Amino acid sequence: MRIDITNKEKTLHQIRSGLKWLTSEYKDICLDFKSVPDKRWEKLWERALLIEDMERWIRKFHDFKDCIWGEFKCPKLQFMICDKCTK
Ligand SMILES: [Zn+2]
Numbered sequence: 600m601r602i603d604i605t606n607k608e609k610t611l612h613q614i615r616s617g618l619k620w621l622t623s624e625y626k627d628i629c630l631d632f633k634s635v636p637d638k639r640w641e642k643l644w645e646r647a648l649l650i651e652d653m654e655r656w657i658r659k660f661h662d663f664k665d666c667i668w669g670e671f672k673c674p675k676l677q678f679m680i681c682d683k684c685t686k
Contacts, residue, residue, distance in 0.1 A: 602653065607661045610653060614667050617650040621678035647679060654681060 604610055624643055628635050657663045666672050666683045673684040 604653070604656045604660055607657065607663070610657050611663075611667065614650055614653050614657070617646060617653070618667065618673075618677055618679065621647055621650065622674075622676065625678045650679065658682065 602610070602613070621643065624639075624646075628639065628643065654667065664683065667681040673680045
């Protein structure tokens with residue numbers, strides 16, 4: 600994934616699709632977590648850390664204070680909840 604933090608909309612979009620991916624991947628893994636290969640777990644955590652960093656960057660760099668989903672809020676069952684929604 601190419602990350603260009605100077606582009607706010609693009610970064611937001613990448614964070615949103617990352618969150619969607621994490622949520623569905625995690626759901627999928629939970630269905631049969633005993634047979635999930637380590638590689639798949641690793642990828643999940645790697646992605647989660649990246650999304651966390653990107654959220655931190657966008658808040659710092661663009662002084663972004665809203666929910667990642669804008670006027671909406673993070674869905675309750677989302678894999679990770681953004682900083683705004685955890686407050
Ligand atoms: Zn949120």
